[in-house]
Amino acid sequence: MSSIRKRSRVVDVLLRVLPSVVIFALCLVAWELWVNIRDVPAYLYPSPSDIGKELRDEGLSLAVDDLRWTMTEAVLGFLLGSAVALFTGIVFVHAKFLERVFFPWAIVLQTVPIVAVAPLLTIWFGFTLTPKVLIAALICFFPVLVNATKGLRSISSQAVELMSILSASKWSLFWRVRIPSSLPYVFAGLKVASTLSVIGAIVAEFTGADRGIGFVIIQASYRLDTRLMFAGIALSSAAGVVFFNIIGALERLALRWPDARLDR
Amino acid sequence: MTSSGGIAIEGVSKQFGGSQGVTALDGIDLNISGGEFVAIVGPSGCGKSTLLRIVGGLLEPTSGHVYVGGKTSGQARRDVEFGFVFQQPTLFPWLRVLGNVLLPDRVLGRRNPNNGPNSKDIAQELLRDVGLEGFEDHYPGQISGGMQQRVALARALSYGPNTLLMDEPFGALDEFTRDRLNLQLLEVCNKTGSTVLFVTHSIQEAIFLADRVVMLSPRPGRITRVAEVPFPKPRTLEIRYEPGFAALAGELRGLLVGDDDIELAMNQP
Numbered sequence: 001m002s003s004i005r006k007r008s009r010v011v012d013v014l015l016r017v018l019p020s021v022v023i024f025a026l027c028l029v030a031w032e033l034w035v036n037i038r039d040v041p042a043y044l045y046p047s048p049s050d051i052g053k054e055l056r057d058e059g060l061s062l063a064v065d066d067l068r069w070t071m072t073e074a075v076l077g078f079l080l081g082s083a084v085a086l087f088t089g090i091v092f093v094h095a096k097f098l099e100r101v102f103f104p105w106a107i108v109l110q111t112v113p114i115v116a117v118a119p120l121l122t123i124w125f126g127f128t129l130t131p132k133v134l135i136a137a138l139i140c141f142f143p144v145l146v147n148a149t150k151g152l153r154s155i156s157s158q159a160v161e162l163m164s165i166l167s168a169s170k171w172s173l174f175w176r177v178r179i180p181s182s183l184p185y186v187f188a189g190l191k192v193a194s195t196l197s198v199i200g201a202i203v204a205e206f207t208g209a210d211r212g213i214g215f216v217i218i219q220a221s222y223r224l225d226t227r228l229m230f231a232g233i234a235l236s237s238a239a240g241v242v243f244f245n246i247i248g249a250l251e252r253l254a255l256r257w258p259d260a261r262l263d264r
Numbered sequence: 265m266t267s268s269g270g271i272a273i274e275g276v277s278k279q280f281g282g283s284q285g286v287t288a289l290d291g292i293d294l295n296i297s298g299g300e301f302v303a304i305v306g307p308s309g310c311g312k313s314t315l316l317r318i319v320g321g322l323l324e325p326t327s328g329h330v331y332v333g334g335k336t337s338g339q340a341r342r343d344v345e346f347g348f349v350f351q352q353p354t355l356f357p358w359l360r361v362l363g364n365v366l367l368p369d370r371v372l373g374r375r376n377p378n379n380g381p382n383s384k385d386i387a388q389e390l391l392r393d394v395g396l397e398g399f400e401d402h403y404p405g406q407i408s409g410g411m412q413q414r415v416a417l418a419r420a421l422s423y424g425p426n427t428l429l430m431d432e433p434f435g436a437l438d439e440f441t442r443d444r445l446n447l448q449l450l451e452v453c454n455k456t457g458s459t460v461l462f463v464t465h466s467i468q469e470a471i472f473l474a475d476r477v478v479m480l481s482p483r484p485g486r487i488t489r490v491a492e493v494p495f496p497k498p499r500t501l502e503i504r505y506e507p508g509f510a511a512l513a514g515e516l517r518g519l520l521v522g523d524d525d526i527e528l529a530m531n532q533p
Contacts, residue, residue: 158354161322165348166371166423167341176371180358257358258405 046227054227055234062216067235070201070212073129074243077136078197082144082190084137089148093178099149110142114203122208132209136200140193144186151185152178187251188262194247198240269333269426271296271319271459276328277484278314288314290484292328298426301453301460303470304478307520311485312463313351313431319461320346320429332427340427344372347420347458349433353412355404361415362387362400368423376423383422390418393452395444410441417449421456428453430462434469443501446473454498467516471509472499479519488519 028048034040035047042050055062088106092099114135121131155177163173205214213236220228255261271294278289288311296302304312317323319330321341332340340346355364365387369376378386391397394414404412413433420428434442450473453460464470470477471493479489491512495503503509 156352156354158350158352159356161317162348162350162354163371164322165320165341165344165346166368167344167375168371172371176367177356180356183358255358257403260357 043224043226046230050227051230051234054231058228058231059235062213062231062235066211066213066216066232067239070198070205070214070236071239071243073132073201073204073212074136074197074239076129077133077138077200078140078193078243080133081137081140081197082193085141085144085189086148086186089145089152089182092145092149093152106142106145109138114139114200115207118204118207121204127208127210131207132201132204132212135204136197139196139200143192143196144189147185147189147192148182151182154185155181184255184260184262187247187255191244191247191251191263194243195240198236198243202236269459270298270300271427271461272329272331273315273319274329274331276315276318276325276330278311278318278323279326287484289318289325290486292485292487294478294487294490296459296461298333298459299457301462301473301475302478303462303464303474303476304480305464305467305470305516306480306485307465307482310480310482312480315480315485316429316431316461316463319427320348344375344423345426347423347425347428349413349416349420349428349430351432351435353404353409353416355412355415355419357404359404360400361391361396361402361404361407364404364415365391365418365422367419372423378422378424387418387422390421390452391415393455394418394448408441410437410445413437414445414448417445417452421452421458424456426458428458428460430460432463432465435464435466442469447501449473450497450499467513468504471512471516472501472504477512477516479516481519489516491516 032047032049035042035045046054088102092103117138118131118135121134125131125134159177159181160173163177168176201212202214202217205212206218209215213232217229217232220226220232251261273292273294273296276289276292277287280286280288292315294302304315306312314323318325319332319337321330321337321339324338330337332345335343335345356367359367362384366383369379369383369387373379376383388397388400391400394417396411396414396418399407399411404415407415413436417433434445437445446469462470462473467477474493475497477489477491477493478487479491480486481488493512494508495506
């Protein structure tokens, strides 16, 4: 009985993943055929098999030297931006006045194009880790802030009254009610931020770096080495997917009650 | 029956929105003795929930006073002498059923008279009393609305409050569930001897449960009638078919029809 159920769960997962895998494979096949039949120049559109060869030859050193660096920037930026956003959200929820004063600034931070800010930070901090982490943090800040604020506010007036009937302290209301109620929203924000952080790190690398996937892509573009560019794109997006799924797994661990996750 | 302190409501008025605002309650006087079950009935918007929140120390009256067991209602609230059951169950979805019933214990710590190594046993016994044995490990999202409201009742009783305040707790439930919960409520209250103030818009429910029924008129909320219910406790659902029950229900309904809320009164079950 249990083995049947277990197998059917594996089959379930396979069936759920299969369509997207098949469609992805079909796209690669179509691309490969198109490049071969139309005989397009390889320096413009390398075929998937060429990119595959590039990944086989260069993938390991790219991953060890550059992707590791880029993901370090992305993860540090994600942690910094999310932590500041959570703290700001907690402050906003407890002091409406501060929210009125500072929320417009948060919007400004979000609307400033990071491509324009990145070179500035590179001028200030040089070819170091700092500007990349800051850009990744900047891009993570807003989605986490908006979701955290909404989540911390998502408690009902009756829940507040219940805690008041129990003569609970503000602290108790915060830890026992506000924080758990906010978690589904916070995780929704963190998942968005996890994918954005990789983009932030790569954009920051474009403006001045001596290693990282962004650096590799921009260098390759000067040499019209499109195969290497595609290899970099494939690696970084794969890393982004992994990062997203790690946060998703943490979410599943933290939100165990029914209907807790917002995006299901 | 252990008798707990009564409630004295003295000239309570409540205005919302300043001097030009709405008068929700106007000069409410009511004495409730310890261990008594009093139901407040009135149409929507008559201020009955407001009155309940003033008694519970959640709202301040504009004028007048409420004393619970000799203390002001605010002091009684700070001393955790109230249990409150809301219109919605207001359970925390991340806590299991047992966790929700134990929430007051976790919040109160040593201030909970039932605190100690057996607080879990007390919670489990309460869940048994409301017919939820075996559901301790379910999440609120996995049980029905009626069961959720029973968990809320068990939670409100878990720390042995002297006074139970209930705000249309069974209003959202179907008739059969409501009947069953009414019986369980009477049983549990008989056991604990708590004073109960029960708000409802159902005259039938009020008469079935209460020792006295207080009728409230809307805008401004005033007491139009305080009726003694002549049926002894414990009660069974069958008393609803006795002539005295129907007569009292008809009489109280007549008070509502005198108002401009005829339609609402006609819709009463």
